[in-house]
């Protein structure tokens with residue numbers, strides 16, 4: 001199927017919130033990782049979200065060009081072409097973009113979508129994240145409001161963050177004093193400011209102790225009940241229609257109980273990066289250790305071309321990442337729920 005259009009994407013998110021499940025939002029950095037996600041989603045009969053971080057996008061453009069806009073466009077175009085061959089819907093998203101990077105990443109990508117729309121082509125991306133969590137809330141929401149108005153004109157969905165996800169992502173580290181737990185007051189302010197923009201759609205990454213990267217069990221104190229408190233407060237003040245569509249960042253190492261609690265409280269997208277990175281690399285490590293004498297030219301030997309052809313280990317890596325994607329769709333209860341009808 002083609003990449004989900006705005007109508008389908010909205011329907012996906014509504015069904016997830018009503019049905020207490022979430023879509024995996026999986027970071028990719030290459031054609032192979034994007035293919036692994038499409039394969040995993042299709043084999044699970046789950047819709048999903050493919051996303052690209054600023055660092056991943058720069059990587060995708062090659063180490064001498066290092067142009068994150070070009071890298072993101074390149075992966076997005078690949079996904080637009082390949083998605084046609086899979087019987088599921090996928091949305092295209094860009095991950096964390098801090099305020100100082102908006103003009104270098106999200107805005108040029110929105111302009112690209114605007115150009116495409118003007119000539120009758122579909123949007124390039126379906127949604128973008130603006131991460132203003134390092135700013136005071138009012139400054140975060142000033143920028144979010146401006147973006148959301150422009151996004152709404154272009155059938156784009158905005159993801160924002162309120163409260164700070166701990167840990168480190170793409171070299172951006174949360175400070176020790178960061179606010180790891182958001183409050184109902186903060187999220188009420190989000191609703192007050194953003195729900196003013198009639199009909200516009202946004203996703204909210206509200207933090208409840210989550211951290212980027214992987215931690216040993218017990219290291220992270222997740223409090224999904226914070227999400228419930230935020231939803232209850234917003235429903236009480238603005239009614240059922242104002243319930244948030246929440247995003248779960250930094251979920252590696254969370255227990256299934258914690259994940260399911262988050263789904264019950266309105267998480268509709270869970271970001272997955274660390275776990276799929278590991279799955280990809282795990283298969284490559286296995287290949288290298290098992291084929292040591294083949295991938296290397298040891299003692300003046302010639303090695304084994306079959307084992308050092310990158311396709312051999314990248315095919316295993318694709319399969320391993322695909323399996324991890326399938327596991328995510330089961331954990332998030334999105335498996336077998338695609339909106340696509342064959």
Ligand SMILES: [Zn+2]
Pocket residue numbers: 096165169212249250271
């Ligand atoms: Zn994140």
